[in-house]
Structures are given as structure tokens and as C-alpha cells.
Amino acid sequence: MKNLILPPASFRTLYAFGNKQAIDLSLSENPLGCSLEVIRVMKEITQIDCFDYPDPDSNLIRVDLAQRFKLSLKNFFISNGSESLIQLLPRVLMSKGEEAIVPVLTFPMFEKSVALAGGIVIQSPMTSDFSIDLIDIKEKISKETKIIFLCNPNNPTGKLLAKKDILQLVKNTKAFVIVDEANIEFGGESVISEVANFDNLIVLRTFSKGFGLAGLRVGFCVANPQGVNLLQMIAQPFAVNKFAQKAVIAALNDQVFMNKTRKFMVKERCFLTRELKKMSFEVVDSEANNLLVKVTPLFLSSNDFVEKLADLNVSVVNGTAFPVLGNDFVRVSPRTRKINKKFIEVISNILNI
Secondary structure, three states, X not given: OOOXXXXXXXXHHHOOOOOOOOEEOOOOOOOOOOXXXXXXXXXXXXXXXXXXXXXXXXXXXXXXXXXXXXXXXXXXXXXXXXXXXXHHHHHHHOOOOOEEEEEOOOOOHHHHHHXXXXXXXXXXXXXXXXXXOHHHHHHHOOOOXXXXXXXXXXXXXXXXXXXXXXXXXXXXOOOEXXXXXXXXXXXXXXXXHHHHOOOOXXXXXXXXXXXXXXXXXXXXXXXXXXXXXXXXXXXXXXXXXXXXXXXXXXXXXXXXXXXXXXXXXXXXXXXXXXXXXXXXXXXXOOOOOOEEEEOOOOOOOHHHHHHHHHHOOEEOXXXXXXXXXXXXXXXXXXXXXXXXXXXXXXXXXXXXX
């Protein structure tokens, strides 16, 4: 083991493995669960779904998505969660030493994936209200820029980028603009339909958030056919199992559940924002399923806040997971009203309000 070479970054630091408490507002799963149609389909699983290998290209899902977004089947690549795509794309699109521009406050996996691919990360600072600064990103584009990562809505801020502004960036660069729309079901306008118009636009989606299928690990990429072909060549075969493929089709066809989810999240996000502000916390305005909350000076630090919550069986995401935030913020993911009320009650008791 003396010659063991450690990777420059690890994905395991991105999630709170084993740190969930009884009152959990950490990972942004769907508090409503998933569509009951998914459960119905899962109950109909047969032996052949277990012993027979799945379709390696998940074509039932690809056909459904192509029809929904009015694109070609060849524009879609189905994966074992969108995280696998974030890891694969820098390996496919860039060579060692080439550059990727990444907002300084966004999903940390973008930066780690570039580092693991041997790329150079060029950080772009946020605006004063924690929005992604597209003007700064444009100024940082060079001949070495191969990838620009955008997250819309952004994680952890819940801030939105306008569709027209994203497309303006895509038009003005030869670099691949990768737009992660993991939380788009909660807010914002998708750019998926524009993939047909721009060879350098790549969009990522997941079924983990709005659809409530985090346990099944399914995501997809929308790109030009050449990009999809490259992903198919490098990705592992049979990445999405038969259960997951059937569940996704059922979930896609239940628009009633998705509408319910969207309305629910708006209501609970507003509730938590209002209650936290009443206690004098600073809350970044969000249009998604996450709230970025400044806990100082009410608490000594985010570490202090997280430790006090953990002692009372409450979990959130410490903002130190996003280095630029220092030790002042936490990320809160709204849950059911019952859990959200307990969360507020616990904080009130700590502060003696």
C-alpha cells in the first residue's frame, strides 16, 4: 500500500452519510415521497425483471423523454443518477490541463469532477445577492475553456437564472455549457428544448428530487447525438435496473403528483422562510427546495448551530460543505409542515424565544 495514490477529491464528502437525525432537513428529497403509480408498478415486478439483464440504453425512458421534449431519441442518455453524469462529462469533454469555469458557490461535485479528470477549475464569484454572475463567467472564458458549469436553480441558494441569459452565454462561447437542472421541478424554466439548436448545450436532470425516486438512482443527460454517443462508449453497461426503468415511466406519467409537489414546496419554503426571519435569521430568497440561512451572529458559527441541533436530534447541512461560505451558513431543505414546525420549535427553545 506504500504506492497508493489518493485522488485529488472525493465525492463521499458531498453527502451527510449516516448523519440524519429524527428531525431531518438535510438532503433535499421529496417530503411527499413518490407517485403512487410508482408503487403500483413496483408491485407488479416479476421474476424476469430480476434475472434478465435490463435494456442497456433504457430506451423506454428515452422514447418517452424524446416525445415530451420534442427531440430525437439520440439526444438522450440515461444514467445511474445525474451524479454519474457530472463525473463522466469532464472525462469525455476535456483533456488534462484544460479549464472549466465553475461558480464559487454551487454543487461541489462540479469542481471535484473536473479535478478528478485532470482539469483546471476557474472559479467565478457570486453577485452580492448570491446569484451566479454570468457577466463574470463571460469575462473568464479563454481559449483553454472547455466546460462551463451552471446549476439552475442553483444549489444551495435556490437562485434562478433566466432562460434567455443562459442561452445568450451558450451563443457567445464554443465551450460546452452544462446546465444542471436537478431541482427544476421546483422553479425555473428548462433549456432542454434548446439542445436541438446548440451543439455546445448539455442539460442534466435527475429523478431524485421532484419525482421522489432518490432511492432508485436515475438521471439523464440531453446533448447533441455525438455527445450522447461518447457517453455510451465510456459509461458502464446496464447502469439502470429494470425496476428503476419501469418506475420512471410511471412517475413521468403522473403530472398530478408533480403539480402537488410543486405547490407543496412553495408553501413549506415560504413557511420556513417567514418563521426563520421572525427569529432574526437571514434567509437567502429561494425559488427551489433549499434555503441558505445565515446563523451568525445568533449562534457562534454554523458548527455551533449544527452541533446544538444534533444534540436535539435535528440535522441540516453545514455550510462549511461549501468552502466560500465559511462558518456562517447552513442549508435547510423544507420537509412536511409537522417536521418544519418541530424544527422551528427546537431553534426557538435553544434561543429561549
